[in-house]
Amino acid sequence: MDMHGKDGCNSLKNEDNLEYNHSGNSSDWQQCNPSIGCSDSGNPSATVSQGNQIGSTPCSSISMADPFSAGLWNLSTESTSLDLCKDKLQGSSNQITGNSMPIGGTLLQTGSGVLHPSLSHFPSDSAFIERAARFSCFDGSDLGGLMNPYSAAQSQSPHSSASRESSGAQIQKNEINMMEAVRGASLSTTDHGSKEKDNSHAAGNSSSTLPAAMKRKRPSEDMALDQAKVASQISGEMDDDNMELEKKAEQNSSTAATSTPRGKQVKDGNESSKEDFIHIRARRGQATNSHSLAERVRREKINERMKLLQDLVPGCSKVTGKALMLDEIINYVQSLQQQVEFLSMKLAAINPRLDIDVEAVLSKYLLQTCTGPSAAMGSSSGIVRPPPLHPSQQGLAQAGLSGMVNLPDLFRRSINAQMTASQGYKEPKMQVYSLF
Amino acid sequence: MDSKSSACSSPNPNPTLGPSKLMLAFRFLRALSLVRRTTPASSRTCRGRRIERAAYASMAYSAGASRAWSRAVLRRLHHRARRRAVAPRRLSTTAGNRAEALRRLVPGGAGMDYCTLLEETADYIKCLSMQVELMQGIVDSASSYGP
Numbered sequence: 001m002d003m004h005g006k007d008g009c010n011s012l013k014n015e016d017n018l019e020y021n022h023s024g025n026s027s028d029w030q031q032c033n034p035s036i037g038c039s040d041s042g043n044p045s046a047t048v049s050q051g052n053q054i055g056s057t058p059c060s061s062i063s064m065a066d067p068f069s070a071g072l073w074n075l076s077t078e079s080t081s082l083d084l085c086k087d088k089l090q091g092s093s094n095q096i097t098g099n100s101m102p103i104g105g106t107l108l109q110t111g112s113g114v115l116h117p118s119l120s121h122f123p124s125d126s127a128f129i130e131r132a133a134r135f136s137c138f139d140g141s142d143l144g145g146l147m148n149p150y151s152a153a154q155s156q157s158p159h160s161s162a163s164r165e166s167s168g169a170q171i172q173k174n175e176i177n178m179m180e181a182v183r184g185a186s187l188s189t190t191d192h193g194s195k196e197k198d199n200s201h202a203a204g205n206s207s208s209t210l211p212a213a214m215k216r217k218r219p220s221e222d223m224a225l226d227q228a229k230v231a232s233q234i235s236g237e238m239d240d241d242n243m244e245l246e247k248k249a250e251q252n253s254s255t256a257a258t259s260t261p262r263g264k265q266v267k268d269g270n271e272s273s274k275e276d277f278i279h280i281r282a283r284r285g286q287a288t289n290s291h292s293l294a295e296r297v298r299r300e301k302i303n304e305r306m307k308l309l310q311d312l313v314p315g316c317s318k319v320t321g322k323a324l325m326l327d328e329i330i331n332y333v334q335s336l337q338q339q340v341e342f343l344s345m346k347l348a349a350i351n352p353r354l355d356i357d358v359e360a361v362l363s364k365y366l367l368q369t370c371t372g373p374s375a376a377m378g379s380s381s382g383i384v385r386p387p388p389l390h391p392s393q394q395g396l397a398q399a400g401l402s403g404m405v406n407l408p409d410l411f412r413r414s415i416n417a418q419m420t421a422s423q424g425y426k427e428p429k430m431q432v433y434s435l436f
Numbered sequence: 437m438d439s440k441s442s443a444c445s446s447p448n449p450n451p452t453l454g455p456s457k458l459m460l461a462f463r464f465l466r467a468l469s470l471v472r473r474t475t476p477a478s479s480r481t482c483r484g485r486r487i488e489r490a491a492y493a494s495m496a497y498s499a500g501a502s503r504a505w506s507r508a509v510l511r512r513l514h515h516r517a518r519r520r521a522v523a524p525r526r527l528s529t530t531a532g533n534r535a536e537a538l539r540r541l542v543p544g545g546a547g548m549d550y551c552t553l554l555e556e557t558a559d560y561i562k563c564l565s566m567q568v569e570l571m572q573g574i575v576d577s578a579s580s581y582g583p
Contacts, residue, residue, distance in 0.1 A: 298551060305554035312561050326534040329557060333541045336564040340491055343571035347468065348484035350578045361570075361577045362461055 456498055460563070461570050463494035468574070489513060491571060495563045505556045506563075508544025 306325060310316045313332045319325050467490035475483045493513055496506035538553060539545035542560050545553050 301551050302554060305551065305558065308558050309554060309561070312558055323534060326538065329561075330534060330537050330541060333538070333557065333561060333564070336561065336568055337541070339568045340564065340571065341488055343568065343575055344488035344491055345481075345484040346575050347487050347571065347578075348480050350575070361573045364573055364577075 457566055457570075460494060460498040460566055463497055464491060464567070464570055465574075467491075467494050489516075491567050495567050499559065499563050503556065503559055504548065504552070505543045505545070505560045512543060 306322065309329055310319075310325060313325075313329050316325055316328045316332075319328055468487060471483060471486045471490050475486055492509050496503075496509040496513075499506040501507055535550060535553070538557060539548070542553065542557050545556065548556065
């Protein structure tokens with residue numbers, strides 16, 4: 001029978017207290033079972049005999065039912081573990097009339113432990129009280145697990161029933177099974193005052209499932225002590241909270257799982273569509289304000305520029321962070337300006353030599369691999385690969401040549417002497433540089 | 437100075453590619469020769485300053501008028517040529533914000549937004565490095581050539 005959630009079973013599996021009850025009551029259970037022709041009885045008895053080793057749901061129900069059955073059946077043979085409950089049970093059981101006892105017993109015998117709480121509480125509040133007291137002994141976590149199968153039956157109000165309906169099918173099944181068992185049990189039972197009450201309850205239960213359970217609980221609560229009521233309420237609330245939390249967690253996890261890939265896709269799509277700076281889509285989770293969009297565009301622009309600068313400035317790749325990079329850039333610009341000043345001083349200091357190896361300087365300079373454009377470098381090594389801009393540059397050089405005047409003859413002679421190895425496109429330029 | 441400005445009038449043919457090394461070399465060498473010719477040999481510091489200005493001018497002309505910094509350089513040079521004043525350009529980063537220091541360093545950076553400032557800085561660095569290389573080459577060849 002899968003009436004209970006696994007939680008209840010697991011929480012109680014390790015309860016040593018219940019083992020006593022199992023061993024103690026197995027015989028009782030088995031004795032009473034044949035008298036009742038309930039199909040459900042078979043399972044719990046088997047599980048009872050096996051003790052806590054079974055991880056299935058009946059185990060929990062039985063384990064939970066056992067103390068009460070023990071209390072109800074054999075007050076004398078109560079387990080020592082149920083001290084608190086025992087006292088209460090004894091106290092309560094003394095008040096219980098003989099009617100309730102057998103009824104509780106028969107009802108218990110019908111057998112699923114699931115039935116037990118639902119059956120036990122309404123014939124007498126003793127079992128209910130005991131259970132409540134027992135559950136109050138456990139910590140909160142166990143309570144939540146424990147009360148899962150029971151809380152449904154024990155809850156009193158429609159709102160709790162509604163919450164239970166929304167919580168899970170298991171609980172509903174439990175309740176339905178409980179109702180059916182109760183019905184079966186009540187039908188099997190006969191004439192008693194409390195029995196009649198039970199029958200009425202059962203009848204009420206038979207008519208409807210969950211609400212009947214709730215309705216049934218009300219009179220039972222009237223009978224029950226405040227502690228039991230409080231315990232049930234707490235359990236009910238806890239159950240509600242647990243189920244709601246679980247549901248929410250499931251929803252959140254599912255939504256998160258589905259949203260993250262979606263979010264990434266959306267992000268990729270948005271980023272790819274953001275190339276045109278006019279059409280900008282807000283990325284997921286970002287403000288769509290026009291100001292923030294423009295801000296974001298501006299920031300990205302700045303980041304692009306910073307990357308460019310990082311490539312330009314040597315030794316800037318190791319530096320991370322805008323401030324440090326800016327410092328590096330400023331230092332580099334300052335150093336370059338200082339170098340220009342220093343070199344100009346040096347040039348001024350150099351004696352005005354007439355035979356400066358302009359060609360060598362130019363070839364070395366133009367071939368130098370630096371941050372200059374590839375076109376300039378291509379023009380110097382025009383033999384290897386004809387640069388596309390070479391003709392234009394050559395034309396420009398020739399145009400500049402036409403404007404030249406007062407070229408010192410000395411320089412021209414020296415440069416012309418070195419022009420033997422120069423290529424054709426360099427000749428006009430050589431004439432230009434014969435200024436020296 | 438004036439002759440220099442009048443001589444160099446050809447625009448940069450490749451503004452998109454950035455400053456042309458060849459044109460820079462051409463302009464600077466021409467300006468250098470002009471300076472050597474015009475200034476007396478005695479005033480070395482004066483000649484040095486002129487050479488420096490020539491370097492900046494050739495840089496600005498080769499970069500073209502499309503760049504804000506080149507326009508600011510030429511503007512400054514023309515004004516200075518008239519007023520004959522050389523403003524100190526040594527700046528310190530510690531003085532205030534880094535962006536402000538950068539603005540002071542890059543010519544024409546005061547009137548720009550930060551984004552444009554970074555762009556202009558990149559181009560300015562390119563041109564400056566090319567100029568430095570050229571001048572270094574000239575100095576090396578000149579120093580190695582002579583005895």
